Amino acid sequence: MAVDRLPYQNSAGFVKAHGLYDPRYEHDSCGVGFVARLDGIPRHSVVVDAIQVLENLEHRGAVGGDKSTGDGCGVLVQIPDAFFRSVELDFVLPDPGQYGVGMIFLPSDKKLAHRCQALLENLVEAEGGEVLGWREVPTRSGILGELARSTEPRVAQLFVGPGEWSLEAFERKLYVVRKLAEREVRTWAEDTSQFYVASFSSRTVNYKGMLTARQLPTYFQDLKDPLFESPFALLHERYSTNTLPTWSLAQPFRFVAHNGEINTLRGNINRMRAREATLASELFGEDIEKIKPILDESGSDSAIFDNALELLVMAGRSLPHAMMMMVPEAYGPKVSMSADKRAFYEYHAALMEPWDGPATLAFTDGRYVGATLDRNGLRPARYTITKDGCVVLASETGVLDIAPENILGACGQGACFSWI
Amino acid sequence: MFLVDLKQKRVVPDNEIKAKIARRRPYRHWLRDNRIVLRGMFAPASSPAAKPGELVRLQHTFGYTNEELKMILAPMAARGQEPVGSMGNDAALAVFSDRPQLLFSYFKQLFAQVTNPPIDPLREELVMSLESFVGREKNVLDETPGHYGGLKLYHPILTIEDLRRVRASAHPGLKAVDIDILFPADGDGRDLEEALERVFREAEERIAEGYTILILTDRHVDEDHVPIPSLLAASGLHHHLIRRGLRNDAAIVLETGEAREVMHFALLIGYGTDAVCPYVAFKTVHDLAVTGMLGVDKSPEEAMDDYITAIKKGLLKTMSRMGISTIHSFFGSQIFEAIGIDKDVVDRYFTATASRIQGIGLDEIARESCMRHRKGFPKDGKPSKLLDPGGAYHERRGGEKHLWTTEAIYKLQQAVRTNDYALFKEYTRLIDDQSEQHVTLRSLLKFKKREPVPLEEVEPVDSIVKRFVSAAMSFGSISRETHETIAIAMNRLGAKSNSGEGGEDPARYVLLPNGDSKRSAIKQIASGRFGVTTEYAINADELQIKIAQGAKPGEGGQLPGHKVTAEIARVRHTTPGVTLISPPPHHDIYSIEDLAQLIYDLKTVNPRARVSVKLVSEVGVGTIASGVAKANADMVLISGHDGGTGASPLSSIKHTGLPWELGLAETQQSLIQNRLRDRIRVQVDGQLKTGRDVAIAALLGAEEFGFGTAVLVTLGCVLMRKCHLNSCPVGVATQDPRLRARFAGKPEYVERFMRFVAQELREYMAELGFRTVDEMVGRTDVLEPDRLEGHWKASKVDLSAILELPANGNGKPALHATRRHERRADTPLEAELMQLAEPALKHRKPVEISLPIRNVDRTVGARLSGEIVRLHGAKGLPDDTIRVNFTGSAGQSFGAFLAPGVTLKVSGDANDYLGKSMSGGRIIVVPPEGATFQPHDNVIVGNVVLYGATGGEVYINGIAGERFAVRNSGASAVVEGVGDHGCEYMTGGVVVVIGPTGNNFAAGMSGGIAYVYDPTELFDTRCNLDMVDLETVWDPEDEAQLRRMLERHYAYTRSARAKMILDNWQAHLPLFVKVMPIDYRKSLERMRMEEDRDRETVAATEEVYNA
Incomplete structure (x- = not known):
C-alpha cells in the first residue's frame, strides 16, 4: 500500500482541522503500568519484564489502518548508565548523575535535523550547560508498518553536562532548554512538527514510538542489551481513536503514563494560560519567562496533563504532592477522611481545579514510582508485590509470571490500600 | 495512591504519604483563619416582589x-x-427560527x-x-x-x-x-x-x-x-x-x-x-x-x-x-x-x-x-400583558414550527391505512417542503442535476427495505402490542426490528402458525443489561451496544416500580413492583479499549451475530466512530439529537446532541481519513420521515436507515407527548390494559410505510442516476448547499464542511463498507475447551478438564456457553456436567454469559468483568496452590463482577475490586471483601461479604439481599442508605440461607475465614448485617400475601400497578 501524506497533514502525522474533522476531539486510552525493584538496584530483567507486561497488555492497545502499525507504546526508565558506558561515544561520559540525556525525535529531513541539533546545542551552551555530544540511537525501520514509517523521525540522544549549573538545578535547566527549543522551532517556516523531545533529564530516559509491544525491543536495539538496566520501568500501550501515525503522542510522557481521559481539558488549559501571568518562583527566577507557554496545546490530554504536572514539580512540589493537587480525592461531607487531609484538599482547591476524568496515572521522577486513580476509581489497576522485592502494577493482573509462593501480596483499587 | 520510594527502598502506604503531605503546612489553620463564606446562604431565599407592570x-x-x-x-x-417529557425534538434549530432566540439556544x-x-x-x-x-x-x-x-x-x-x-x-x-x-x-x-x-x-x-x-x-x-x-x-x-x-x-x-x-x-x-x-x-x-x-x-x-x-x-x-x-x-x-x-x-x-x-x-x-x-419597551406605550406563547416544546399556533403537524400525521396515517401512495406523497411534500420555514439542516441541501436512469433499472423496493430498521424502543416504554406489531412487520419485509433495552420474551423466538415472527432481529445491550441472558444473546442477528440515546445522551433511566408489571419483570429477570435503574454509563465501558472488550465478549458468545454500536451525534463523534471501527464493530449507528424517548428531562431532549447530518458527515469523513470506511457499515436514524431524508442520508454516507417516531405514527401515535405519563390515548406507549385495548395498529401499516419510503427513494435515485444504494453512499458531490438569500438568519448558514470529501492518501477512497468481518477464529484455549467438552455438549456426558490460563485468554467460557444454550436451550445442562479447573490468571470477562451446567474454577486470580451476564453455572476463584498470603487481605478478582448476571453462583476466596455484583439480578455470590460501590443497582440475587467493604455500598440497590460480616459495626457509614434498610439476621429462613451459602463457600474454596465463622456460628451470626432494599421488601411481602390468598402473581402486580 502506497501511503501519501494527506494535504492537511504535517510531517509528524498531525492533521489540521478540515471539513467536520477537528483533531481536538481525538481520544486515546490504553494499558498502563510499571515494574520496579524495591532495592533500587538497576537490572536488565526489569526492562525485559516491562516489555513482557506490554506484550500481555497488547489486547488493550490497538492496531490501525495497516496491521503492523501500533497506536504506540514505550518505556520510561532510569538512565542506563552501565549501558551508555559500554557503547561507543565520541566523548567522555561523566559520573552517573552528572550528565543528562535528551531523547530527541529529529525531522527526517537531514538539513532540518541538523538545524534542530544546532539549536539545542546553542541553547544548552547559552544557558550555561555543557554539550557533551550526540549518539544516534540504532533503530530498525524495516519492521515498521507503512503508516508508522511515513512519519518516522530520526532518533538521537543528546548528552549534556552540568557546566555552570548546580546539580540541584540540573533538571530545571534541562527543562528550560527544552521549552526554549520547542518554542523556537515552532517559529520556523519549515514543517518542524517531527521535532520532539521525548525526555531530557539527568534521571530518566524515554523509549517510545508508533510501535506495537512486540516491535518495541526490536526497533530500539538498546532495550535488548543486557547492560541496559534500570530499577524501574514505566510502561504504556496506546489505543487511539484514529490511525494517524503521530510518534510524539505515544506514551509514557516525561513524568506520567495515563490511561483515561481529562474531561475538563479546555477549562484546565484556559486556566493554566490565565495563570501564566502570575507565575513566579524563586527556583526559576527570571527563567520563568523562558518556559512559557507552559502547555503544548497540540498534544493529547495526557500530554497536556504531563506539561502541567512538570511545572509543579520543577517549581519545587514533590511528585506525590503535585499529583494530589491535580487529581484530588473527593472530600465532600459524605466521605470519611482525616481533618488535615480534608483541609489539604480544600486549600488546594482554591489554587487549582481538578483535572477531572477517569484515569489511572502511573508516574515517576526517578525517585518515586507510583500510580493513582481518579476520584471515582473508574480505571482499573492491580498490583503484586513479591517476596524478593519486585513490584508490578498494571491495568490487569497476571501480566507477569510470578511463582505463587513468591507473592507477598496482591491488590487493586477500593480495597487493601486506600486508593486515591 | 500507590507509591514506591526507591531511595527509602520500600512501598509507602497511601495514608502515610498523604498524611505527610497534608501536614507539610498547617493547612487546617490557614483555612480556619482565612475562610470567607456568605452568611445567610442557608436562610430561606428572600422573595422580591416585583412592582406591578x-x-x-x-x-x-x-x-x-x-x-x-x-x-x-x-x-x-x-x-x-426539572420537568420530564417524551418523544423527540422536531422543532426548528434556533438559527432557522424567525422568532428572536436567546443566544443560549444556539448551543448544544x-x-x-x-x-x-x-x-x-x-x-x-x-x-x-x-x-x-x-x-x-x-x-x-x-x-x-x-x-x-x-x-x-x-x-x-x-x-x-x-x-x-x-x-x-x-x-x-x-x-x-x-x-x-x-x-x-x-x-x-x-x-x-x-x-x-x-x-x-x-x-x-x-x-x-x-x-x-x-x-x-x-x-x-x-x-x-x-x-x-x-x-x-x-x-x-x-x-x-x-x-x-x-x-x-x-x-x-x-x-x-x-x-x-x-x-x-x-x-x-x-x-x-x-x-x-x-x-x-x-x-x-x-x-x-x-x-x-x-x-x-x-x-x-x-x-x-x-x-x-x-x-x-x-x-x-x-x-x-x-x-x-x-x-x-x-x-x-x-x-x-x-x-x-x-x-x-x-x-x-x-x-x-x-x-x-x-x-x-x-x-x-x-x-x-x-x-x-x-x-x-414598545415605542407606543405599554407592553402587552400576554407573553409570547412559545411553542418550543409543543406545537402551538403562532409558535415555533414543528415538522409533525396534525395535517402531516393525518396524511401519513391515512396513506398507510388505505395503501395510498399518492397520499403518502402529499405527506412527504408537507415534510420536505421547508421553503417557508426551515427546520432541519437537510432542508438546506439540494440535489445537483444529473443524467437520470430509468426507474425500472433502479434497485427494487424489496431489496432496499432490507436496509431499513425500526429504532430501538423498549418493551416497557411502548406496549406489547406495538412492539410485536413492529417486529412482525419488519420480519415480513426482511428488514430488522430492534428489541430495545429490557430483554425479550423467549416465547417470541417461536414462529407463529402463519409463519410470522415476533422475534426482534436486533437485540440491544444497554447499560442496565436487563434481560441480557445467554439465550437472548444467541437469539440475535445483530447485537447492538447502546452507548447513548438521542433524547438523553449521557444519562441513565429509571422504570418506576409501579410500571414493572409481572410480564415486564419476567422478561427483565427482576421482581414485579421493584424500581429498575439503568446507570448512566455501561459499567464495563469506561474507555475505548473496554468497548473493544465488550464487542469481543458478544462475538464470543454469539459468533454469528454482527455487533453494532449506537452513538449520538456531537462534535467528535467521528473520531469515536473510528475507535469503534478499530474495536472490530461491524456497524456504527449515528443517532440524531431528535430521536424519540419514553421519558427524559425536557432540557435533555432540547439541549443535548446534534442533528444527524453533522454527526454522519463527520463520521464518514473521519472513517475515510483513517482508511477504516471499508470495514464498517454506517447506519443513521433521527426523525427520518421521507424518501428525501433517506436519499440525503445515503449521500452523506449512511448505508442503513432507522425509523422510530414515523413507525409509531403509522400505528396510531398522534404525538400527544404523554409517553412518560402512561396515559397514551391510542395504546401505543402505555402499559395500562384499558388503554392498550385501544391499540389499532397493524403490521401492514408499517410495511406500507417502509415500502413507500423505499419507493420514493428509488425515484430520487433514478433522477440522480444511481442504480443501487451502494453506488450512492457517500456521494456528497451530488449535493450542494441551497443558499437562503431571503432569511435574515438562515442565509448565514454554510454547509460546505458537511459536503467535504476527505482524501486519505490512498488513491480513490472507499465510501462504503466493502469488507465483511470474518468470524474470529477460536483461540487455542477455546478450541481445546470446545473439543474436550464435546461429550458433554453432544451427549450430556459429564467431563472434567484441567487447563492453564493467562490474562490474554479473555472471555473464557462464553463460547462454550453460547453453544450449550444453542443446543440445549436456556436451561443448559445439569449442574456440574462440565467442570473446568484452570490454573493461572484469568483474562477479562472470565465466565461471561456462563450457562447452567458449567463449573469454572481458577486457582490463581482473575481480572475485570468476571461473570458478566452470567446466566447459570458456577465460578470458583481461589488463590494459587502454594501461595502463602492471606486470601482475605488480598485482591483476587477485578472490578465489575457479575454485571447484569441473571443466575448462577460465584465463590471467591479473596477480595474483589469495585462495583461487585453491579446490576446483578439473580446470581448468588460469596466474597471475602469488596471495593467501593458494592451491589450497586442490584435488583435481585444474594451477595454475602465476609470481609471489608468500600464506600457507597448498595447505592441504587432496589432488589436482592446482601449479608455483610461487620465486626466493626461501622458498616452503615460505608453503606448508601437511600434505598435500603439495615437489619440483623434474625429470621430463621435468612439464617439458614446465609449458613448454607457459607458452607458451600467453604466446601468449594476451603476459605479460612468461612471456617472461622462457621466454627463459632452463634458468636459470629450477630455480626452480620442484612441489607434489605425497601422497595424489594414491600414487593416480597405483597407477593407473599397474594400467595397466601392462593392467587396468581399477575394479580399482585395489577394491584401494584394500579396503586
Missing part, C-alpha cells in the same frame, strides 16, 4: 414565553426538579460516550461537588495562608440577598464593583461590539484599581438600553481577561434577567462565569407562587428554594453527563458546541468552541435582543 416588561425584554412559565419554571419551583451540550463514562450524580453523589472559590487567585507555584482567600460558595446560584452581601463586602480581599452590560436601544452589531469593548475596558480598569469581583449586571435596562446577551458578555469578558493574563485577578459574577433554565446556568458557568443571580427568574417564581400558578400550595420562599434546588440538581446532571464531578473543573470547560453562530463571533467571544455551520453574527444577535427589548 414591571415584571411583564422584564419578561418580554428577556424573551420569556408562556410555555416556559408553565412547562419549565412552574414545575421546577413546584417540585424542585456535549456528553460522554465511549471514551469516558458519564457519572450517576444521584447514586454516586459522594464524588460530586458544587463548591467553588470566588475572588483573586494567587501564584500557583507558591503557597501561603493568603492563597486561600476567596469567597467560598457552596453552589453558584446567588439570591438577591446574597448578591447584596457581596456588594457590601468590606473584606479587603473581596471588593465588588458593578459593570453594566447594556447597549443602545435599536443598536446594531457595531453598537453591540462597542458596548462589549467598553465592558472589557471597564473590567480591566476595575481590576487595576484592585477590585476582585466584577458584577456584570443588566439590571439597569430601560427604554434606551438593551441588555447584552449575558452569555456573550460573560464569556467574552472571560476570554478577554485570559488573553490579557488577568482572568485570575477577579471573579465574574453575573446579575441577569436572562438566565432561567438549567441549560442557561450550565452555559454561563461553562463559559467562565463564577456565580449567577437570576433576578427576573426569581421574581417570576415569586409571582407564580403568589398567583397560585404552581399547582401546589407553596409560599414564595419555598418556591424559590425549590427552584434553586432544581437548578443545582440540573447542574449536577449536566456535569455528570460529561463525566465531570466538580463544578470547580466544569467552570470554563466549554463542554458545548455552537450551532448557527458565525465563526468570527465564536473565535472572539467563545474561543476554541466548535462551530461548524457558521450562522449569525453580532448584527443578528443585536437584532434579536432589540426585538425582545421592543416588546418590553
Whole structure:
C-alpha cells in the first residue's frame, strides 16, 4: 500500500482541522503500568519484564489502518548508565548523575535535523550547560508498518553536562532548554512538527514510538542489551481513536503514563494560560519567562496533563504532592477522611481545579514510582508485590509470571490500600 | 495512591504519604483563619416582589414565553426538579427560527460516550461537588495562608440577598464593583461590539484599581438600553481577561434577567462565569407562587428554594453527563458546541468552541435582543400583558414550527391505512417542503442535476427495505402490542426490528402458525443489561451496544416500580413492583479499549451475530466512530439529537446532541481519513420521515436507515407527548390494559410505510442516476448547499464542511463498507475447551478438564456457553456436567454469559468483568496452590463482577475490586471483601461479604439481599442508605440461607475465614448485617400475601400497578 501524506497533514502525522474533522476531539486510552525493584538496584530483567507486561497488555492497545502499525507504546526508565558506558561515544561520559540525556525525535529531513541539533546545542551552551555530544540511537525501520514509517523521525540522544549549573538545578535547566527549543522551532517556516523531545533529564530516559509491544525491543536495539538496566520501568500501550501515525503522542510522557481521559481539558488549559501571568518562583527566577507557554496545546490530554504536572514539580512540589493537587480525592461531607487531609484538599482547591476524568496515572521522577486513580476509581489497576522485592502494577493482573509462593501480596483499587 | 520510594527502598502506604503531605503546612489553620463564606446562604431565599407592570416588561425584554412559565419554571419551583417529557425534538434549530432566540439556544451540550463514562450524580453523589472559590487567585507555584482567600460558595446560584452581601463586602480581599452590560436601544452589531469593548475596558480598569469581583449586571435596562446577551458578555469578558493574563485577578459574577433554565446556568458557568443571580427568574417564581400558578400550595420562599434546588440538581446532571464531578473543573470547560453562530463571533467571544455551520453574527444577535427589548419597551406605550406563547416544546399556533403537524400525521396515517401512495406523497411534500420555514439542516441541501436512469433499472423496493430498521424502543416504554406489531412487520419485509433495552420474551423466538415472527432481529445491550441472558444473546442477528440515546445522551433511566408489571419483570429477570435503574454509563465501558472488550465478549458468545454500536451525534463523534471501527464493530449507528424517548428531562431532549447530518458527515469523513470506511457499515436514524431524508442520508454516507417516531405514527401515535405519563390515548406507549385495548395498529401499516419510503427513494435515485444504494453512499458531490438569500438568519448558514470529501492518501477512497468481518477464529484455549467438552455438549456426558490460563485468554467460557444454550436451550445442562479447573490468571470477562451446567474454577486470580451476564453455572476463584498470603487481605478478582448476571453462583476466596455484583439480578455470590460501590443497582440475587467493604455500598440497590460480616459495626457509614434498610439476621429462613451459602463457600474454596465463622456460628451470626432494599421488601411481602390468598402473581402486580 502506497501511503501519501494527506494535504492537511504535517510531517509528524498531525492533521489540521478540515471539513467536520477537528483533531481536538481525538481520544486515546490504553494499558498502563510499571515494574520496579524495591532495592533500587538497576537490572536488565526489569526492562525485559516491562516489555513482557506490554506484550500481555497488547489486547488493550490497538492496531490501525495497516496491521503492523501500533497506536504506540514505550518505556520510561532510569538512565542506563552501565549501558551508555559500554557503547561507543565520541566523548567522555561523566559520573552517573552528572550528565543528562535528551531523547530527541529529529525531522527526517537531514538539513532540518541538523538545524534542530544546532539549536539545542546553542541553547544548552547559552544557558550555561555543557554539550557533551550526540549518539544516534540504532533503530530498525524495516519492521515498521507503512503508516508508522511515513512519519518516522530520526532518533538521537543528546548528552549534556552540568557546566555552570548546580546539580540541584540540573533538571530545571534541562527543562528550560527544552521549552526554549520547542518554542523556537515552532517559529520556523519549515514543517518542524517531527521535532520532539521525548525526555531530557539527568534521571530518566524515554523509549517510545508508533510501535506495537512486540516491535518495541526490536526497533530500539538498546532495550535488548543486557547492560541496559534500570530499577524501574514505566510502561504504556496506546489505543487511539484514529490511525494517524503521530510518534510524539505515544506514551509514557516525561513524568506520567495515563490511561483515561481529562474531561475538563479546555477549562484546565484556559486556566493554566490565565495563570501564566502570575507565575513566579524563586527556583526559576527570571527563567520563568523562558518556559512559557507552559502547555503544548497540540498534544493529547495526557500530554497536556504531563506539561502541567512538570511545572509543579520543577517549581519545587514533590511528585506525590503535585499529583494530589491535580487529581484530588473527593472530600465532600459524605466521605470519611482525616481533618488535615480534608483541609489539604480544600486549600488546594482554591489554587487549582481538578483535572477531572477517569484515569489511572502511573508516574515517576526517578525517585518515586507510583500510580493513582481518579476520584471515582473508574480505571482499573492491580498490583503484586513479591517476596524478593519486585513490584508490578498494571491495568490487569497476571501480566507477569510470578511463582505463587513468591507473592507477598496482591491488590487493586477500593480495597487493601486506600486508593486515591 | 500507590507509591514506591526507591531511595527509602520500600512501598509507602497511601495514608502515610498523604498524611505527610497534608501536614507539610498547617493547612487546617490557614483555612480556619482565612475562610470567607456568605452568611445567610442557608436562610430561606428572600422573595422580591416585583412592582406591578414591571415584571411583564422584564419578561418580554428577556424573551420569556408562556410555555416556559408553565412547562419549565412552574414545575421546577413546584417540585424542585426539572420537568420530564417524551418523544423527540422536531422543532426548528434556533438559527432557522424567525422568532428572536436567546443566544443560549444556539448551543448544544456535549456528553460522554465511549471514551469516558458519564457519572450517576444521584447514586454516586459522594464524588460530586458544587463548591467553588470566588475572588483573586494567587501564584500557583507558591503557597501561603493568603492563597486561600476567596469567597467560598457552596453552589453558584446567588439570591438577591446574597448578591447584596457581596456588594457590601468590606473584606479587603473581596471588593465588588458593578459593570453594566447594556447597549443602545435599536443598536446594531457595531453598537453591540462597542458596548462589549467598553465592558472589557471597564473590567480591566476595575481590576487595576484592585477590585476582585466584577458584577456584570443588566439590571439597569430601560427604554434606551438593551441588555447584552449575558452569555456573550460573560464569556467574552472571560476570554478577554485570559488573553490579557488577568482572568485570575477577579471573579465574574453575573446579575441577569436572562438566565432561567438549567441549560442557561450550565452555559454561563461553562463559559467562565463564577456565580449567577437570576433576578427576573426569581421574581417570576415569586409571582407564580403568589398567583397560585404552581399547582401546589407553596409560599414564595419555598418556591424559590425549590427552584434553586432544581437548578443545582440540573447542574449536577449536566456535569455528570460529561463525566465531570466538580463544578470547580466544569467552570470554563466549554463542554458545548455552537450551532448557527458565525465563526468570527465564536473565535472572539467563545474561543476554541466548535462551530461548524457558521450562522449569525453580532448584527443578528443585536437584532434579536432589540426585538425582545421592543416588546418590553414598545415605542407606543405599554407592553402587552400576554407573553409570547412559545411553542418550543409543543406545537402551538403562532409558535415555533414543528415538522409533525396534525395535517402531516393525518396524511401519513391515512396513506398507510388505505395503501395510498399518492397520499403518502402529499405527506412527504408537507415534510420536505421547508421553503417557508426551515427546520432541519437537510432542508438546506439540494440535489445537483444529473443524467437520470430509468426507474425500472433502479434497485427494487424489496431489496432496499432490507436496509431499513425500526429504532430501538423498549418493551416497557411502548406496549406489547406495538412492539410485536413492529417486529412482525419488519420480519415480513426482511428488514430488522430492534428489541430495545429490557430483554425479550423467549416465547417470541417461536414462529407463529402463519409463519410470522415476533422475534426482534436486533437485540440491544444497554447499560442496565436487563434481560441480557445467554439465550437472548444467541437469539440475535445483530447485537447492538447502546452507548447513548438521542433524547438523553449521557444519562441513565429509571422504570418506576409501579410500571414493572409481572410480564415486564419476567422478561427483565427482576421482581414485579421493584424500581429498575439503568446507570448512566455501561459499567464495563469506561474507555475505548473496554468497548473493544465488550464487542469481543458478544462475538464470543454469539459468533454469528454482527455487533453494532449506537452513538449520538456531537462534535467528535467521528473520531469515536473510528475507535469503534478499530474495536472490530461491524456497524456504527449515528443517532440524531431528535430521536424519540419514553421519558427524559425536557432540557435533555432540547439541549443535548446534534442533528444527524453533522454527526454522519463527520463520521464518514473521519472513517475515510483513517482508511477504516471499508470495514464498517454506517447506519443513521433521527426523525427520518421521507424518501428525501433517506436519499440525503445515503449521500452523506449512511448505508442503513432507522425509523422510530414515523413507525409509531403509522400505528396510531398522534404525538400527544404523554409517553412518560402512561396515559397514551391510542395504546401505543402505555402499559395500562384499558388503554392498550385501544391499540389499532397493524403490521401492514408499517410495511406500507417502509415500502413507500423505499419507493420514493428509488425515484430520487433514478433522477440522480444511481442504480443501487451502494453506488450512492457517500456521494456528497451530488449535493450542494441551497443558499437562503431571503432569511435574515438562515442565509448565514454554510454547509460546505458537511459536503467535504476527505482524501486519505490512498488513491480513490472507499465510501462504503466493502469488507465483511470474518468470524474470529477460536483461540487455542477455546478450541481445546470446545473439543474436550464435546461429550458433554453432544451427549450430556459429564467431563472434567484441567487447563492453564493467562490474562490474554479473555472471555473464557462464553463460547462454550453460547453453544450449550444453542443446543440445549436456556436451561443448559445439569449442574456440574462440565467442570473446568484452570490454573493461572484469568483474562477479562472470565465466565461471561456462563450457562447452567458449567463449573469454572481458577486457582490463581482473575481480572475485570468476571461473570458478566452470567446466566447459570458456577465460578470458583481461589488463590494459587502454594501461595502463602492471606486470601482475605488480598485482591483476587477485578472490578465489575457479575454485571447484569441473571443466575448462577460465584465463590471467591479473596477480595474483589469495585462495583461487585453491579446490576446483578439473580446470581448468588460469596466474597471475602469488596471495593467501593458494592451491589450497586442490584435488583435481585444474594451477595454475602465476609470481609471489608468500600464506600457507597448498595447505592441504587432496589432488589436482592446482601449479608455483610461487620465486626466493626461501622458498616452503615460505608453503606448508601437511600434505598435500603439495615437489619440483623434474625429470621430463621435468612439464617439458614446465609449458613448454607457459607458452607458451600467453604466446601468449594476451603476459605479460612468461612471456617472461622462457621466454627463459632452463634458468636459470629450477630455480626452480620442484612441489607434489605425497601422497595424489594414491600414487593416480597405483597407477593407473599397474594400467595397466601392462593392467587396468581399477575394479580399482585395489577394491584401494584394500579396503586
